[in-house]
Amino acid sequence: MATLWVGSRKGLFRYDRSGSGWLSAGPPAFLAEPVSAFLDDPRDGALYISLYHGHFGCKLHRSDDRGQTWVELPTPAYPKSDAPDAPALEFIWCFAAGGADEPGVIWAGTLPGGLFKSTDRGQTWLLNEALWNVPGRDRWFGAGYDHPGVHSICVDPRDSRHLVIAVSIGGVWITRDGGASWVIGGYGLRNEYMPPDQAQTPELQDAHLIAACTADPDRIWCQHHNGIFVSDDGGVNWRESLNVKPSNFGFAVAPHPTDRDRAWFAPAKKDEYRVPVDGRLVVTETRDGGVTFESLSNGLPQGDAYDVIYRHALVMDGTGQRLAMGSTTGGLWVSEDQGATWLLLSAHLPPIACLTFAP
Amino acid sequence: MAKVRFTSHLVRHRPAPTIEAEGATVAEVLAAGLAGDDLLRSYVLDEQGRLRKHVTIYVDGAVIADKLRLSDPVAPQSEIYVLQALSGG
Numbered sequence: 001m002a003t004l005w006v007g008s009r010k011g012l013f014r015y016d017r018s019g020s021g022w023l024s025a026g027p028p029a030f031l032a033e034p035v036s037a038f039l040d041d042p043r044d045g046a047l048y049i050s051l052y053h054g055h056f057g058c059k060l061h062r063s064d065d066r067g068q069t070w071v072e073l074p075t076p077a078y079p080k081s082d083a084p085d086a087p088a089l090e091f092i093w094c095f096a097a098g099g100a101d102e103p104g105v106i107w108a109g110t111l112p113g114g115l116f117k118s119t120d121r122g123q124t125w126l127l128n129e130a131l132w133n134v135p136g137r138d139r140w141f142g143a144g145y146d147h148p149g150v151h152s153i154c155v156d157p158r159d160s161r162h163l164v165i166a167v168s169i170g171g172v173w174i175t176r177d178g179g180a181s182w183v184i185g186g187y188g189l190r191n192e193y194m195p196p197d198q199a200q201t202p203e204l205q206d207a208h209l210i211a212a213c214t215a216d217p218d219r220i221w222c223q224h225h226n227g228i229f230v231s232d233d234g235g236v237n238w239r240e241s242l243n244v245k246p247s248n249f250g251f252a253v254a255p256h257p258t259d260r261d262r263a264w265f266a267p268a269k270k271d272e273y274r275v276p277v278d279g280r281l282v283v284t285e286t287r288d289g290g291v292t293f294e295s296l297s298n299g300l301p302q303g304d305a306y307d308v309i310y311r312h313a314l315v316m317d318g319t320g321q322r323l324a325m326g327s328t329t330g331g332l333w334v335s336e337d338q339g340a341t342w343l344l345l346s347a348h349l350p351p352i353a354c355l356t357f358a359p
Numbered sequence: 360m361a362k363v364r365f366t367s368h369l370v371r372h373r374p375a376p377t378i379e380a381e382g383a384t385v386a387e388v389l390a391a392g393l394a395g396d397d398l399l400r401s402y403v404l405d406e407q408g409r410l411r412k413h414v415t416i417y418v419d420g421a422v423i424a425d426k427l428r429l430s431d432p433v434a435p436q437s438e439i440y441v442l443q444a445l446s447g448g
Contacts, residue, residue: 055413055443056369056402072373072398077406084427088405 002317003358004324005047006332007035010350012049014067015332022334022345029067035353037312039095042359043103048122050075050092050108058091062122076108076116076125087112090145094312096153099160107163109150113140115165117179128179131165136184136203140170143206143225151311152210156217156234164220164235166207172222172235185231188238192226193271208251209311210235211263214318219260221290223253223311228265230290241290246277252314254323261289264296264316264323264339266309274308281305283314283325283339299342300333307331312354326352361388361437368443373399385416386429388439403441415444 004022006013011028012035030051036058039048047063049070061070078087090111098105108116108125115128131137140148148170156162161178164185172186189205191198198204206225213219222229222238227248229238241248249270256262265284269277276282281300284293301307307327314325323335325342330349333342361382365375380392386408393400403414410416410426417423417440423431433439 053372053402055411056372057405057411059372059401074397075401081407086407088407088409 002322004334005038005040005356005358006326006349006352007038007049007312007354007356008326008330008350008352009034011035012038012067013349015334015345022343024346029070030061036091037094037108038354038356039097039106040356040358041097041106043097043100044121046121048095048106050095052091058089060092060122073122074124076110076114076127078114078127087114089114090147090149093149093151094153096155099155099157102160105160107153107155109153109165111145111149112147113137113149113167113170115150115153115179130175130180131173131182134173134182137170139201139203140167143168152207154210154212154217154220154235156212157214158217162234164210164212166210166222168208168225169204169206171202171205172207172210174235185235186238187236188240189222189224189229190226190240191224209253211253211255213255213260214257216260219255219289221253221255221263223250223265225249225271228253228290239290241286241293244284244293246280246282246284246295249274250309251311252309254314254316256316257318257320259287259320262287262338263290264314265293266314266325268308276305276307279304279306281307281327281331283323283342285339296335296339296342298340299335299344301331310353313352315355315357317357318359322357324355324357326355328352360435361433361439363388363392363439363441366440366442369402369441373402375399375402381435382433384429385418385423385425385431385433385439388433388437389429413444415442416440417442 002017004015011030013028014025033051037050051059060073060075063070094109096107104121106118116125152166154164173182184202186202210222218234220231228241231238247267254264280302282295282297328351332345360379364377378392382388
């Protein structure tokens with residue numbers, strides 16, 4: 001049986017696939033609470049969920065029984081300061097499990113612009129000060145939010161001390177010593193929203209999401225604010241995919257876990273619109289490392305569609321066969337054949353922030 | 360001792376019975392009353408000790424003036440209400 005977790009504006013939904021197809025498991029956990037991030041830890045089966053209450057702030061919960069019960073945990077917290085504008089946690093944007101050799105290690109990317117580490121399954125958290133104080137950090141700025149945020153954390157399965165992260169807006173950063181020191185990557189990324197002489201500045205790049213091929217972690221894909229980019233050296237250098245139709249704008253990318261040259265994207269009309277091109281919702285796939293792209297639309301709405309796919313809402317499972325996609329207007333689709341055909345599971349969910357296949 | 364009552368919206372997420380605590384200011388009463396319950400405290404204050412942007416506090420029928428340091432005075436018989444601000448809905 002396969003399971004798909006759906007983090008939405010109104011709680012955490014679960015869909016299970018049995019012999020008769022995909023079925024909703026019923027009302028959501030945390031009904032009415034906005035979900036900002038979710039993790040199904042492949043090492044021990046623990047679930048982590050981050051909520052952002054409209055009134056009461058960001059909250060963190062863990063389940064050790066696959067979602068039957070939850071325990072609330074302290075959230076990551078910024079160092080105490082008496083400054084009136086001292087940073088405080090706005091929300092957790094992403095989680096990542098540490099390596100197989102690091103049981104209990106969880107990473108969290110946050111707004112404002114933080115990377116936190118827990119070594120005890122979320123009971124306590126420590127801000128990564130090396131990144132928080134990295135030279136050039138004062139050039140980061142918010143994109144869609146008041147402050148910059150860390151939304152992508154790639155932990156190298158070959159070396160748990162090697163992380164590649166991305167910040168909107170703050171570029172791509174790399175550590176090879178578990179976070180003790182950081183160097184910037186992102187050379188070759190290009191933005192159009194800055195003055196021309198700043199277009200290539202690494203610290204000013206808005207990678208909407210980066211995601212690595214599991215079997216070849218040096219191959220990293222980037223859906224950037226200004227296009228699609230590919231790296232073959234773990235995020236240091238990038239090349240741009242050109243002539244991507246119907247659009248090179250979007251938020252999400254789902255790499256194939258073993259075929260380094262395949263990845264799927266959810267395009268939208270570029271940034272001042274952020275809706276499907278011509279009202280037709282499609283997924284684009286490349287099979288040749290980002291040189292050419294094919295539009296996949298079988299089963300997706302091909303008129304009057306205004307679904308936008310957020311950065312954590314297009315995912316592939318570990319087998320490399322199954323995709324899932326969730327939209328801002330509550331559409332949820334699954335493909336069992338690598339995107340060739342799509343099955344609508346619901347058109348009436350709350351806005352979807354993040355999807356996760358159970359490992 | 361002052362009494363602190365919490366909105367039912369908060370009680371939906373955390374156990375938050377009415378508490379009694381001593382203090383000359385809202386900050387002192389909350390610090391005493393929420394000592395030992397960091398999770399409940401986090402629903403009212405951020406990690407810097409500031410009142411959350413979309414939470415509001417009334418003391419004896421009047422909204423507090425100092426939302427940064429919570430220095431509004433509290434009398435021994437004061438009633439403090441911790442409410443959700445509608446701005447956060």
